[in-house]
Amino acid sequence: MLSQLTRGDVPLSKSVLYMQVPDSDERDVVATFARALTDCEHDLARKLRSTVVDFPSMARAIGELCRAGVVVVIDEFQYFTRTALKSFNSFLQAEVDKLRDANIKHGGLFVLGSLHADMNQLLEDKGAPLYGRLTQRMKLDHWDFEDLLDIFRSQDVQAPSQWLTLWTYFEGVPKFYHDAFDQDLYQVAPDKFADELLTRMFLRSASPLSEEADTWFLRELRGRLLSMLTFLADHAGCSNGELLAGTGGPEEKTQTSAYLTKLVTNYEMVAKLNPVFSDGKSRNARYYVADNFLQAWLAVAKPAREAARMKPIEKSLELARPRLATLEGFAFEKLIRKLHQECSRKGKGDFELSSLQLGYWNRPKDTSLSIEIDVVALDETNKRIRFGSCKHAAEAHTNATVAAFEKHVAGFFAAKQHRHLLEWKKEMVLFSPAFSSGDRKQAAAKGYLAMDLHDYAALF
Incomplete structure (x- = not known):
């Protein structure tokens, strides 16, 4: 639990302020931040509560908290791109620039929200408050296979076919395994497991992941970016030429290549893999959707969910089974590669x-x-x-x-x-x-x- 964690002698719960931005107006956002200050256990946060009355004072409070060693977390940050809230950006930008020169040892500002909107504000939109202000990169990887084995053993999931199916859909994302537990998926027999996973997690009206990928990954992607991801999901491992031919005409080659670079380098939603012994400029590179869940959604779950709106679920499952078998083939290769790396890293x-x-x-x-x-x-x-x-x-x-x-x-x-x-x-x-x-x-x-x-x- 958060209250059990410490940083030095200070409980971590007293060093964190969390706020979820409402899709509303300035008054509501400021009131939400003020409530977060009240709920925070840090003394400075409570002292600042009475001073926060508008966006300028809210931005100043964020700066003071960060300098005091508090971690400020702003969730649903993409709402600050709305017209009603956009003015906050300039005030936050000024505070962020001051914080960059403050040599802070502890604390800082974390913004969470839409993958596309946040990456755009960091990497592309020159008018955004955080453009060009990226100071650190942290790669947070998924659970290792060893961690997943603890889950499998604790839930008596013994069949490797079940392990592979779970990994194909969820890789090592903890939330998805918890959702599967809530759906009693781990009690399903191996021979029915793949069908039940798709049905319980995606196809029913109350399924927990029925809209997850569209909400997390795809809500704000439009046009060519989305068409390229969809093409890659159906043609995993295609070459640059095949991708360009499948998503645009020859006259659009330069524009399409720019979109591909954005997906590979900026958003890291597409993995570019070169054959062993080649350099990064190899023309033999192949492209894959980097995230298992996104790949599985585009290739299997989304088509099955769309079919289930008009057909019985069994008919949707019949369409999905061969797609899943193909996908698991690619996923198994990826898993073997990951296992080689994990075993070598851990001396196993x-x-x-x-x-x-x-x-x-x-x-x-x-x-x-x-x-x-x-x-x-x-x-x-x-x-x-x-x-x-x-x-x-x-x-x-x-x-x-x-x-x-x-x-x-x-x-x-x-x-x-x-x-x-x-x-x-x-x-x-x-x-x-x-x-x-x-x-x-x-x-x-x-x-x-x-x-x-x-x-x-x-x-x-």
């Missing part, structure tokens, strides 16, 4: 990672020479290289797919820039959510290691 397992990408691919003029490898991981310290083939189901690792995998690995070593790796110890690994003992014996007989999510769970 036997592979000391020094380099990892989603995989290796090339773009030769002769398509028969193309190389596609799901995972290429390097352990430079011990001169080991790991090649991995990821399949959504163990039975998908057929003799034909394994032979194709070997052919691509041979093509990898045939390339001049990779031949020095021939002297390294080579590991060939098949990845799937779950393998039977028979599957493992067959893989071992061919010189392969079979690794599934149970193996990774055993490491933690």
